[in-house]
Amino acid sequence: MGFLLRRGLAALLLVFAVASGALLLAQLAPGDYAAQFGKTPAQIAADRHRLGLDRPFGQQYAAWLKRSLTLDLGESFQYDQPVAALVRARAANTAVLAVTALIVATAVGIPWGVVTGSRNGAIARMLRALSLLVLSVPPLISSLALLTIAARTGWFPVSGMGGPRHLVVPTLALALPIAAMLERLQSQSIGDALDRPSTTAARARGIPESRVIWRHGWRQSLAPVLAVYGVIVGSLFSGSFAVEIVTSWPGLGLLMQQALMTRDTNLVAGCAVAGAAFLAAGILASDIMLAVTDPRMGIESMS
Amino acid sequence: MARHSRCALTIAAILFAGACNRGNEPAAPVSTGSARGGALTASIRSEPATFNRFAPNGNQAPVEAVSMLVHAPLVRINRVTGEPEPWLAERWSVSPDGRTFTLVLRGGVTFSDGTPFTSADVAFTFQALYDPTVESSLASGVMVQGKPLQVSTPDPRTVVITMPAPFAPGVAMLDNVPILPKHQLQAALDAKTFAKAWGITTPPGTMAGLGPFVISEYVAGQRMTLTRNLHYWRKDTAGTQLPYLDRLVMEFVSGGQDAEMLRLQAGSVDLMTQADVRPEDIAALRRLRDQGSVQLMEAGIGVDPNTLWFNLTPGNAAVKAKPYLQRAEFRRAISFAIDRDAIANTVYLGAAVPVYGPITPGNKTWYSPSAPTFPHDIARARSLLAGIGLSDRNGDGMLDDATGKPVGFSILAQRGTIRERTATMIQEQLRQIGIAVAVAALDVPALFGRFGAGDYESIYHGFQASALDPAMNLDLWLSGGSAHVWNTGAAAPWEKSMDALMQQQAAAPTLAERQRLLLEAERIFAENLPQIYFVAPRVTVALSRRVGGAVPVLLDPKVLWNADSLFVKH
DSSP, X not given: XXXXXXHHHHHHHHHHHHHHHHHHHHHHSSSOSSOOTTSXXXXXXXXXXXXXXXXXXXXXXXXXXXXXHTTOOOBOTTTOSBHHHHHHHHHHHHHHHHHHHHHHHHHHHHHHHHHHHHOOSHHHHHHHHHHHHHHHSOHHHHHHHHHHHHHHHOSSOOSSOOSGGGGHHHHHHHHHHHHHHHHHHHHHHHHHHHTSHHXXXXXXXXXXXXXXXXXXXXXXXXXXXXXXXXXXXXXXXXXXXXXXXHHTOOSHHHHHHHHHHHTOHHHHHHHHHHHHHHHHHHHHHHHHHHHHHOGGGOHHHHO | OHHHHHHHHOHHHHHHHSOOOOOOOOOOOOOOSSOOOOEEEEEESSOOSBSOTTSTTTTSHHHHHHHHHHOOOSEEEOTTTOOEEESSEEEEEEOTTSOEEEEEEOTTOBOTTSOBOOHHHHHHHHHHHHOTTTOOTTGGGGEETTEEOEEEEEETTEEEEEOSSOOTTGGGGGGGOOOOOHHHHHHHHHTTOGGGTTBTTSOTTOOOOSSSEEEEEEETTTEEEEEEOTTOOOBOTTOOBSOSOSEEEEEEOOSHHXXXXXXXXXXXXXXXXXXXXXXXXXXXXXXXXXXTSEEEEEEEEOSSOOEEEEOOSTTOGGGTTOGGGGOHHHHHHHHHHOOHHHHHXXXXXXXXXXXXXXXXXXXXXXXXXXXXXOOOOHHHHHHHHHHTTOBOSSSSSSOBOTTSOBOEEEEEEETXXXXXXXXXXXXXXHHTTXXXXXXXXXXXXXXXXXXXXXXXXXXXXXXXXXXXSGGGOHHHHSTTOTTXXXXXXXXOHHHHHHHHHHHHHHHOSSHHHXXXXXXXXXXXXHHHOSEEEOEEEEEXXXXXXXXXXXXXXXXXXXXGGGGGGOEEOO
């Protein structure tokens, strides 16, 4: 229990620190929401006053802190709506994309790694090279490449959110680099596992190679792979930021970009809260998974 | 139509004849046979922040576009002819002094929820518009010399509108006022919550309007679906009730114009609500047009060109060290030094024409070929600069001021846009006459921030025109106006003369007199040149091959302005 509590508190601290940092950075960026061409200085001053932007940053921050203690993230300037409601709707869209991408990355990356780690033929070498290639392409570039393919061929919708077909381009853009990362880890770790005396003993008992790999080797190789899932969730969020913007996926990344572009500071902080919460939840989940899968890393010993 | 035009062309006729009856229907779309039904998809770059056009944030482009689809004004400005045409008001007459307009409302019109439309809705609309608790961003545009219009409603079909001062565009001003349903919004106005009414969380389908469509679905971040208003009052020449479309889907495409273009090319959107085609996209679109998948339509020469303005606010800190920036000769020299054709050919790939002032040749009624021009003339530019003591004193090829400091200034421009590329071109051209220009590319809020703080030497930017009549764009001309960006402080004597001329222009009785006064104001403008204009783009609109009935115009929304007449081509 102590472990969970400590990790939970650390997660809260992370969310708080990220949101405060976002608020401060949005405040430091030149310009504010009220200042726009086409308004007279009097109109701008009136809008600043209405939105509370004419107060010193310390006061604005204190008010934000006080509100956020009651889970009130304030109102978005541009949407005139509570930030929490806007963020909730968009976070759900990001979650759909992230979870789909995680499933696809896992379903592709793990078997890919098992194959490249346990075999040494021409196909395995080719798959290894492919993985390095995919790994070295950032999601921004891969999403642009996939968009071009989708636009040229008309196989999939090029952007936006609609039916399951709309998921294909952003999911692949987000999932492929992660699949490649999982492949690298899984490949390394299954290689190590297959060299262990326990797998040699299993082979000596006459167990078929495929069963040695999948039943014995794979299970032993899982711990290091699971350990990075927390980081993967973090990279899913940062990767989805770029992918959402390129493919117009209406998630947190796109919302945060709009908020930053218009200096909608409450909304920037709200998006940062949600993003940090995603990351914290991912780290927490991977800690727990690690503890469950590796008996040597019991929850008590981790605490 | 001919009678209609004659009547509108000379406002003198309206003012002096005392009563010009407008009984003509607006030109109904010619029947398209079996074109009724189907759906079109339009992309829009941002979502509306509210469905309430009168809200403080109701002046954003998407809110305006939605309002135009869902609501209707008493009088509409025909975006093609530029003339007012009867809309919810079927005719009107004008008092001999030209200040009081008696409008007769169309009979049998109902809101989309079936409630009859009466003059009480008009009275309520103006009450909400001017209510101080609403803080409507629209209100200042529906005032004459800062005073509201007086509205009275002697009977359910008659509205009497009195202008506080003579105003030549007259009822054209009403184009900007969508009529709202009193039965739905009176309670919010009474409770002082009107500004927050009809936010984006309002259930779609519950907001009644008099426009061709009703909002039937709103999915945050994704799309908004508008369906046919079954009670819409307009019909085409064959008597078919408009709109032709069953549905109009507005997809929110936030990835900028690249994302919109991609969708247009992939066929998932039929038109772009706000975007004209960028010069760099024309070649690709021409190929698609030749393959038959898109249509390209020219709307004319843009009426809202980008402009370079200097910070002329008296006493501003940014230019104290460079007094020459305050000299009209300096700005005129820049205007002569720039090869506008080169900008048109290089930056706009030929899809632009040189312009020299705020009124471009695209504005047919108000453009005058006699307005001052600044043809490319390096020698003249050099002599103007030498005349204010700017010359090359150290032989390095660059100009120096009287104290020996190099002559130069910075231009702020919006990052990643054609404005940034044009500013870079200006930089290169001015280097050739010895002026060192630094271009700082910023995002829009940072640009506004620097402008608001007066922390700039010059800015290259543009403003979207909302009307072609200069009397309805007075914010540019009048000191203190929101688009009078070069000087936010006390007006200079020449600005005061321009103020007086433009006030006269807005009230003058005849078109010829108004044109003459505008030309005079343009001459004062060119002499002092607070803003330098270089090119105006040729506006091209791209549509999928499915879009029928489109009549692209120069003011936004360029295609959706006549959404009730759009149809799906089979």
